[in-house]
Amino acid sequence: MSVAFNLTNSLKDNFGFINNVSKESGQPVEQCYQCGKCTAGCPVAFAMDYPPHRVLRMVQLGLKENVLRSQAIWLCAGCSTCTSRCPRNVDLAQVMDCLRSLAKREGVPLDDRARDVSLFYDCFLNTVEDNGKLYELGMMLNYNLKTRQLFKNANTGLAMLTRNKIKFLPAKTKNRRDVAMIFQRVRELEGKAR
Amino acid sequence: MRIGVFVCWCGSNIGGVVDVPRVAARAAHLPYVAHSVDYKYTCSEPGQNMIVDAIQKHNLDRVVVASCSPRLHETTFRKTIARAGLNPYLLEMVNIREQCSWVHSKEPDQATAKAIDLVRMAVAKAARLEPLSEGSITVTKKAMVIGGGIAGIQAALDIADAGHKVILVEREPTIGGKMVMLDKTFPTLDCSACISTPKMVAVAQHPNIELLTYAEVTEVSGYIGNFSVTVKQKARYVDHSRCTGCGTCWEKCPQKVSSEFNQHIGIRKAIYIPFPQAVPNKPCIDAANCRRLNGKKCGVCAKVCAAGAINYEQQDEYRQVKVGAIVMATGYDLFDWTQAYGEYGYGKIPNIITGLQFERLVNASGPTGGKITRPSDGKEPQNVVFIKCVGSRDEAKGKAYCSRACCMYTAKHAHQVLEKIPGSRVFVFYMDVRAPGKAYEEFYQRTVNEGARYIRGRVSKISRKGDKLLVKGADTLLGCQVEIEADLVVLATAMVPSRGSREIARTVGFTVDQDGFFQEAHPKLRPVETNTAGIFLAGVCQGPKDIPDTVAQASAAAVKVCALLYKQEIATNPMIAEVNESKCQGCLLCRDVCPFQAIETKTIPNNAHDQAKTQTVAHVNSGLCQGCGCCTSSCRSGAINLKGFSNEQIVSAIKACLCEDNFAELVRKVRKR
Amino acid sequence: MRYAYFPGCCDHTSGREYDISTRALCHALDVELVEIPGWSCCGSTPGHSTSHLLGIALAARNLALVAEMGLDCTASCAACYQRLAMANVEMQNDPRLCEKINWITGKTYHGGVKVKSIVEIIAELNPEQIISRLVKPLENLKIAVYYGCLMVRPKAVQVDDPENPLVMDHLLEAVGAKTVDWGSKTECCGASLAISNDDVVLKLTSKILADAARAGADCIATGCPLCHFNLDMRQKKINQVFGTDYQLPVFYFTQLIGLAIGLTPDNLSFNTHFIDTSKVLELVG
Incomplete structure (x- = not known):
């Protein structure tokens, strides 16, 4: 953050964004007093571009572009360590969920680590939409294809095969159309296409 | 009847929202109103003079002032109308500031309408006001101070020096409280013991002070000027009239006990004085830990006592004393972090100590003789981490409030480590540094200059790493995580009301705030009084504060006590409850609901001709009644009236509020629902 | 003692030891586990991480199935447990969310099922x-x-x-x-x-x-x-x-x-x- 942020503009333009995050996450983001307890205990903060407390600060100040494009929100592993220790009762893990969801809905372009995390989530959910359950092999192959590293984790796959820990065919849920409908209706409500 | 109405602007406080001239204009048309004006600052001298002039010029016999809360200026305006020769209780105040302009600042039209309604109600009530006169009660010229820390000591000495008798009650075996445990005091680095022990001795020697240590207040009855207090003198098993304080008994006692005074870092004996300069300097036996008192073979102390002062048969004794005023100075305890902070190891990881434990470690008369060492192995720590706001400013795990003294004592601790351990490194995790006292900021900066590294952020977790402590935290200025391998961690834990403070508040009869601190009557204007007349507050029992503030507040409480004790008699509030005996059924529901135990029973003849037939009715003790109105509202037969708030007066105000147009509107609203 | 059992998607793959040993242990301890007929993925981290509604709905479908069984529910997998339990809490606390989710899943669930981790089940014996x-x-x-x-x-x-x-x-x-x-x-x-x-x-x-x-x-x-x-x-x-x-x-x-x-x-x-x-x-x- 080398350029100075114009806070008057960001607060004016992105007031709706701040409200939206508060409302959708159900979290009182304005309560945060920037003590840093979340950052202190975050297991993945070392890999983030912005530490967790700063992600929240950016929300407070309406720095929408920066926060939605950040690597940090995708690197959050959802462990809720921050949530359990926050002295202000802000569930930061929920805020992170909400920011990822907003980034996705708004079609924010992602790169690097964030792109990989998002891609993995998509591949995972695609197999759930198709089968009603996770299909691990299908997910891995699809992910490798999309990240153009066909043989990534091939050794792992082999080792799992010998321990009978991978199935070639997907396990399928009985009324799996029900599950596909869930995806369909969520998209309908959130207003985006597959 | 001629009522005068004065509507105040309070500068822009009211005038900025409410259309004050319009309120005054509307009031002019209300029944009995002979004069109605508005004024910028009615409470000012010209404002008060205006009221006096108006009363005389317009021959007014009731006054309505629409301004701020009666808590702020009711007394002011009562005195004003008394100057003009009116009975002071013929005043009615309307709160159009706190209850109107301040809360409706964004809706001025409705605020003005509400102000008009409120004034109309007050005028209706004023028309039914009766003159009231104050009674008087005599004052017992003696005070009690509960708690013998620096607050209680200061208050007792000030009252005693002014020539009044004082009883100082302390539940521990010695007075001195927390201050005498401290090593040095910020920002001057005076030796805490050197400035507090002479005061302790002065208490013991003062001809006007009776010192009761190892004693507790168990019951309080009565009212301002006339309290009756029951004090339990706990059995010491040592006859202090014989004991010479030679010290042989505690030298020879075979039973070692963890020392409370040393914050459980050192030990004491079962017969003990808490520390060498204790006042009184004579021992007591800790019954819970004494071998002899627990049925085991011992009796060593009795054998070695040349004065024959040991008495295992001693019992707790109760005595009653009469006092005119009580000062509460019960102090604080530290927040128990071991129950709340799992991330710091729930107290199971060694070498994580509290600030008060650090004070004992660094104190020359402490268990290590003033050498800062690790409790686990006695090694001198090289890397010391201080964590502030442990339990303070943490509503999730602790308290929402700031404990006020921690920033400064942590700076002092950091200074002491750097001074006593050459080459050591000190890290202080903080969220803010709050140093608003005289020479405080300079002291903090001095510690920083000496090399203390202040890290703005909280600590997430402390875990063991070999014999060291791995402290993981954030530096929010750097924007990243930091780790420190520490030898010793010192937690600045929150101040909380001392154990048993809620119970003593209930016993003595006053209220506590949401955190359990004693509630002052007004945060700004009556900071040392409680809502119960005759009970005053000093020190941390009222809220966290440091030593200078504590001493100042103790002296303030002493002045209030002296002002009371100088009087032969005090005027009582005439706005108290009154029983109409002919209506009273004797159900005594009023007695159950009275928070001040002011309802007594009385037997009266129930037949004018036959004196033998009697009935029980309620009777109000005018000394105890505080005029809260609980009895009035609970009385089923309408036999109790609160003077100044009689049923008739209140109903007339309500009727005025629901006058015709308003009433119709109300009906419409109710129907809509 | 009978519980509706949610095995989770890795029951036969990467987490097979957990499913096998849970079933064996419960059988030995007379705790009857009834596999939820027609269960589907709980949504796991990818679900709630990318859409609040999707995360809740995928779990809620299973809760609705459990409610039909008239049993309380347990899951061995900690992730499945957390997802099912969170969805349960959120739906019980927010009737409007509950309505939305029921429309999404096409099922009716208004709370009532207790969700317990298998750790709790064993610890409560x-x-x-x-x-x-x-x-x-x-x-x-x-x-x-x-x-x-x-x-x-x-x-x-x-x-x-x-x-x-x-x-x-x-x-x-x-x-x-x-x-x-x-x-x-x-x-x-x-x-x-x-x-x-x-x-x-x-x-x-x-x-x-x-x-x-x-x-x-x-x-x-x-x-x-x-x-x-x-x-x-x-x-x-x-x-x-x-x-x-x-x-x-x-x-x-x-x-x-x-x-x-x-x-x-x-x-x-x-x-x-x-x-x-x-x-x-x-x-x-």
């Missing part, structure tokens, strides 16, 4: 039920009990204290094992980044292994298949990357209790681990 069956006390075994995140956070669904949970420690101590006092009980292993950012996960996991080794543990016990996969399968790679030599078998607590009450290692799927389990079996004798 009368200890006698386990101790009376004890044939092979784990006396020589020092265990680092690892809880991970999902069982202890967030507060609304926590099975035990998030800083120093003890529920699994007490269970394993009851069958004779010693548990070590260590600092990484609830540190995150980074499971949700395992595929996409494995360099991050290797760091996190290696710290947990280092801590367990430093505390003198012979093995690690856990109650989460994601943790298990990271700690067991990745141990070899960690040794390669960081030049360490950990050989810490990682068990599900159900496997260890099962062993102590006389179930055979084959019944508990000891042979599908990545880190050799024979050393521990020898210690137990």
Whole structure:
């Protein structure tokens, strides 16, 4: 953050964004007093571009572009360590969920680590939409294809095969159309296409 | 009847929202109103003079002032109308500031309408006001101070020096409280013991002070000027009239006990004085830990006592004393972090100590003789981490409030480590540094200059790493995580009301705030009084504060006590409850609901001709009644009236509020629902 | 005792030991598990991470199925437990959300089902039920009990204290094992980044292994298949990357209790681990 942020503009333009995050996450983001307890205990903060407390600060100040494009929100592993220790009762893990969801809905372009995390989530959910359950092999192959590293984790796959820990065919849920409908209706409500 | 109405602007406080001239204009048309004006600052001298002039010029016999809360200026305006020769209780105040302009600042039209309604109600009530006169009660010229820390000591000495008798009650075996445990005091680095022990001795020697240590207040009855207090003198098993304080008994006692005074870092004996300069300097036996008192073979102390002062048969004794005023100075305890902070190891990881434990470690008369060492192995720590706001400013795990003294004592601790351990490194995790006292900021900066590294952020977790402590935290200025391998961690834990403070508040009869601190009557204007007349507050029992503030507040409480004790008699509030005996059924529901135990029973003849037939009715003790109105509202037969708030007066105000147009509107609203 | 059982998507794959040992242990302890007919994925981390509604709806579908069974629900997988329990809490607290979710799933669920972790189910049994069956006390075994995140956070669904949970420690101590006092009980292993950012996960996991080794543990016990996969399968790679030599078998607590009450290692799927389990079996004798 080398350029100075114009806070008057960001607060004016992105007031709706701040409200939206508060409302959708159900979290009182304005309560945060920037003590840093979340950052202190975050297991993945070392890999983030912005530490967790700063992600929240950016929300407070309406720095929408920066926060939605950040690597940090995708690197959050959802462990809720921050949530359990926050002295202000802000569930930061929920805020992170909400920011990822907003980034996705708004079609924010992602790169690097964030792109990989998002891609993995998509591949995972695609197999759930198709089968009603996770299909691990299908997910891995699809992910490798999309990240153009066909043989990534091939050794792992082999080792799992010998321990009978991978199935070639997907396990399928009985009324799996029900599950596909869930995806369909969520998209309908959130207003985006597959 | 001629009522005068004065509507105040309070500068822009009211005038900025409410259309004050319009309120005054509307009031002019209300029944009995002979004069109605508005004024910028009615409470000012010209404002008060205006009221006096108006009363005389317009021959007014009731006054309505629409301004701020009666808590702020009711007394002011009562005195004003008394100057003009009116009975002071013929005043009615309307709160159009706190209850109107301040809360409706964004809706001025409705605020003005509400102000008009409120004034109309007050005028209706004023028309039914009766003159009231104050009674008087005599004052017992003696005070009690509960708690013998620096607050209680200061208050007792000030009252005693002014020539009044004082009883100082302390539940521990010695007075001195927390201050005498401290090593040095910020920002001057005076030796805490050197400035507090002479005061302790002065208490013991003062001809006007009776010192009761190892004693507790168990019951309080009565009212301002006339309290009756029951004090339990706990059995010491040592006859202090014989004991010479030679010290042989505690030298020879075979039973070692963890020392409370040393914050459980050192030990004491079962017969003990808490520390060498204790006042009184004579021992007591800790019954819970004494071998002899627990049925085991011992009796060593009795054998070695040349004065024959040991008495295992001693019992707790109760005595009653009469006092005119009580000062509460019960102090604080530290927040128990071991129950709340799992991330710091729930107290199971060694070498994580509290600030008060650090004070004992660094104190020359402490268990290590003033050498800062690790409790686990006695090694001198090289890397010391201080964590502030442990339990303070943490509503999730602790308290929402700031404990006020921690920033400064942590700076002092950091200074002491750097001074006593050459080459050591000190890290202080903080969220803010709050140093608003005289020479405080300079002291903090001095510690920083000496090399203390202040890290703005909280600590997430402390875990063991070999014999060291791995402290993981954030530096929010750097924007990243930091780790420190520490030898010793010192937690600045929150101040909380001392154990048993809620119970003593209930016993003595006053209220506590949401955190359990004693509630002052007004945060700004009556900071040392409680809502119960005759009970005053000093020190941390009222809220966290440091030593200078504590001493100042103790002296303030002493002045209030002296002002009371100088009087032969005090005027009582005439706005108290009154029983109409002919209506009273004797159900005594009023007695159950009275928070001040002011309802007594009385037997009266129930037949004018036959004196033998009697009935029980309620009777109000005018000394105890505080005029809260609980009895009035609970009385089923309408036999109790609160003077100044009689049923008739209140109903007339309500009727005025629901006058015709308003009433119709109300009906419409109710129907809509 | 009867519970609707949610096996979770990795029941026959990466988490098979957990499913196998849970079923075997419950059977031995007279706890009847009825697999939920037609269950589907709980949504896991990818669900709630990308859409609040999707995360809740995928779990809620299963809760609706459980409600039809008239039973309370348990899941062995800590992630599935947390998702089902969170969806349950959120739906019970927010009637408007509940309506929305019911429209999405096409089912009707308004709360009422209790969701419990399998750890809670076993811990709530009368200890006698386990101790009376004890044939092979784990006396020589020092265990680092690892809880991970999902069982202890967030507060609304926590099975035990998030800083120093003890529920699994007490269970394993009851069958004779010693548990070590260590600092990484609830540190995150980074499971949700395992595929996409494995360099991050290797760091996190290696710290947990280092801590367990430093505390003198012979093995690690856990109650989460994601943790298990990271700690067991990745141990070899960690040794390669960081030049360490950990050989810490990682068990599900159900496997260890099962062993102590006389179930055979084959019944508990000891042979599908990545880190050799024979050393521990020898210690137990």
